[in-house]
Amino acid sequence: xxxxxxxxxxxxxxxxxxxxxxxxxxxxxxxxxxxxxxxxxxxxxxxxxxxxxxxxxxxxxxxxxxxxxxxxxxxxxxxxxxxxxxxxxxxxxxxxxxxxxxxxxxxxxxxxxxxxxxxxxxxxxxxxxxxxxxxxxxxxxxxxxxxxxxxxxxxxxxxxxxxxxxxxxxxxxxxxxxxxxxxxxxxxxxxxxxxxxxxxxxxxxxxxxxxxxxxxxxxxxxxxxxxxxxxxxxxxxxxxxxxxxxxxxxxxxxxxxxxxxxxxxxxxxxxxxxxxxxxxxxxxxxxxxxxxxxxxxxxxxxxxxxxxxxxxxxxxxxxxxxxxxxxxxxxxxxxxxxxxxxxxx
Amino acid sequence: xxxxxxxxxxxxxxxxxxxxxxxxxxxxxxxxxxxxxxxxxxxxxxxxxxxxxxxxxxxxxxxxxxxxxxxxxxxxxxxxxxxxxxxxxxxxxxxxxxxxxxxxxxxxxxxxxxxxxxxxxxxxxxxxxxxxxxxxxxxxxxxxxxxxxxxxxxxxxxxxxxxxxxxxxxxxxxxxxxxxxxxxxxxxxxxxxxxxxxxxxxxxxxxxxxxxxxxxxxxxxxxxxxxxxxxxxxxxxxxxxxxxxxxxxxxxxxxxxxxxxxxxxxxxxxxxxxxxxxxxxxxxxxxxxxxxxxxxxxxxxxxxxxxxxxxxxxxxxxxxxxxxxxxxxxxxxxxxxxxxxxxxx
Numbered sequence: 001x002x003x004x005x006x007x008x009x010x011x012x013x014x015x016x017x018x019x020x021x022x023x024x025x026x027x028x029x030x031x032x033x034x035x036x037x038x039x040x041x042x043x044x045x046x047x048x049x050x051x052x053x054x055x056x057x058x059x060x061x062x063x064x065x066x067x068x069x070x071x072x073x074x075x076x077x078x079x080x081x082x083x084x085x086x087x088x089x090x091x092x093x094x095x096x097x098x099x100x101x102x103x104x105x106x107x108x109x110x111x112x113x114x115x116x117x118x119x120x121x122x123x124x125x126x127x128x129x130x131x132x133x134x135x136x137x138x139x140x141x142x143x144x145x146x147x148x149x150x151x152x153x154x155x156x157x158x159x160x161x162x163x164x165x166x167x168x169x170x171x172x173x174x175x176x177x178x179x180x181x182x183x184x185x186x187x188x189x190x191x192x193x194x195x196x197x198x199x200x201x202x203x204x205x206x207x208x209x210x211x212x213x214x215x216x217x218x219x220x221x222x223x224x225x226x227x228x229x230x231x232x233x234x235x236x237x238x239x240x241x242x243x244x245x246x247x248x249x250x251x252x253x254x255x256x257x258x259x260x261x262x263x264x265x266x267x268x269x270x271x272x273x274x275x276x277x278x279x280x281x282x283x284x285x286x287x288x289x290x291x292x293x294x295x296x297x298x299x300x301x302x303x304x305x306x307x308x309x310x311x312x313x314x315x316x317x318x319x320x321x322x323x324x325x326x327x328x329x330x331x332x333x334x335x336x337x338x339x340x341x342x343x344x345x
Numbered sequence: 346x347x348x349x350x351x352x353x354x355x356x357x358x359x360x361x362x363x364x365x366x367x368x369x370x371x372x373x374x375x376x377x378x379x380x381x382x383x384x385x386x387x388x389x390x391x392x393x394x395x396x397x398x399x400x401x402x403x404x405x406x407x408x409x410x411x412x413x414x415x416x417x418x419x420x421x422x423x424x425x426x427x428x429x430x431x432x433x434x435x436x437x438x439x440x441x442x443x444x445x446x447x448x449x450x451x452x453x454x455x456x457x458x459x460x461x462x463x464x465x466x467x468x469x470x471x472x473x474x475x476x477x478x479x480x481x482x483x484x485x486x487x488x489x490x491x492x493x494x495x496x497x498x499x500x501x502x503x504x505x506x507x508x509x510x511x512x513x514x515x516x517x518x519x520x521x522x523x524x525x526x527x528x529x530x531x532x533x534x535x536x537x538x539x540x541x542x543x544x545x546x547x548x549x550x551x552x553x554x555x556x557x558x559x560x561x562x563x564x565x566x567x568x569x570x571x572x573x574x575x576x577x578x579x580x581x582x583x584x585x586x587x588x589x590x591x592x593x594x595x596x597x598x599x600x601x602x603x604x605x606x607x608x609x610x611x612x613x614x615x616x617x618x619x620x621x622x623x624x625x626x627x628x629x630x631x632x633x634x635x636x637x638x639x640x641x642x643x644x645x646x647x648x649x650x651x652x653x654x655x656x657x658x659x660x661x662x663x664x665x666x667x668x669x670x671x672x673x674x675x676x677x678x679x680x681x682x683x684x685x686x687x688x689x690x
Contacts, residue, residue: 064467065447065469072429077429077430077433078426078429078430078628078629079426079628079629079630081423081424083429084417084422084423084428084429084450085422085423087448087450088422088450088452090450091449091450091451095449095456098463100447100449100463100469101447101448101449102410102445102446102447102448103432103446103447103448104436104440104445104446105429105432105433105435105436106436107433111440118443118445122409124410124445228629229629229630229632229633232633233633255629255630255633258630258633258634259630259633261633261635262633262634262635262637265635283423283424283630284423284424284573284574284600285424285574285600285603285604285628285630285634287574287607288574288577288578288600288603288604288606288607289603289607289630289634289635290606290607290610290634290635292607
């Protein structure tokens, strides 16, 4: 019986990383952590594997397509400005290289997994984007095991297990929001979190907490919600029912913040006179709610383009272009103002 | 020199319809107008063409993929609840038949045309969905000429030149809105149109005008805008500057309506006490603006599924399933109320 040939997939599996990461290491490219690089080199040595010309020849049978699987409730998909902007950005990066995007919008984990399996089994795409990364997410490993190249889009500092990551700096926006509220005299700043388990939900909560600590402010109350309007309204009532309600609330997204303004208004609490409100996303409606929403704006189109350029480079085993991503913006509008409960000087 | 074989494409080109329409006629299926059917039968007779077994054999080399090209500004894409819901619905229809969706988000007409050409040239998809149909749209003919199957998603009554259409009943929602405002005593009901040239923009305006006429109400002032918040705000100021401003405004979408509430509030005009406002779409934020928005809700997910089932049937030259689409809903919230300028009884 002939001995089975060792493949890049075997090395990736043994090192617990994606094939892309192995390829990156053997082409001396950045984007792989030192620890992962060590595991990869050890795995390749153990298995006696070397990158071959065959790998390059194989790439000639590329599909010229990459995939994106979006797992979202229809409500959250249609209010989240992330995906349309991300897809518009991806298009810019893909069209320049004559690639197509294959899209699946799925309702749950099972159908999401099936979509990746089908991508691989039917050779529909060469690589995929992974978004909405969860804490302890098993998908990067599963996707790598399917032999698909992978680019992960996640907040800075997320542990992606050696995969190539396009980092979004969620924390920078939150830090600016807390500083803004602090400068207006607020010292009781609450946070309404998005759906638990997502890396970006955690990144925003952590930045809120750390900035309060840096400023010497008490860590205000925090409520876990779910990024929906109903969840934002519920969380707002919960905070305003406290014996010592906050004078400002920082929400994990704009939809919850706008529902929060509505909930406060219903109780006769005026925004911003009695309560300052900050969102996250800068949805196109944000300037048109009453009062207009102070919020964090990220340049998602740029991330989409960078992610696409990086994924195409991975698929083609080329050097990924260096991409300069524009910084996050903080947009001050009418929903934040000086607190009337200023601490005695 | 051998005589070139006559193809279904030749028949379609001569009849000025899509290949799908020819196929429908020769398989005795509904969805093609009597006039188009006559042209198709005449063209086939002229050219001596008959559907062949070969056509069925050819279908075995299907790509198992269909395409959607979205041409939108990023702002309008991320506020329009149509596409996320439509894509979620398409997914339901495609997954059941093991098809994938190839998506392109393009900025302008030139890149849109290039996307269809590439679909055909590289055999990436078997058929496409066409949305955002314009008055006198040349795309159905161009797509048919490329040999792609086509399903058009357009308001009822749109002229699609013999192509298979999934009809959305935009008019029904507008009619209910006008009746609602009439029952509240309004007799000066204005309309803010979306971007001109789209079939759905025209369908909404026409339904507004016809319903006013049916009710014996004067045809109120109408302003052309562009579906954006800025456009909606501008149009609202224009209407409120009139010597006889309207007591109610019906907007072509929710984004313009919400910006309109904001513009009115800025002028000290109260909604709904001084001005009633109706939107169109029921975006997830609609219940959370102040006051909550009265609006029209369509079941776009169902249309997506119906469109996908129909396109797959076209591609496979099978009978399209009969789909019962749920009726449009009219959602009454706080932005509409009795007029204080009631006509003397």
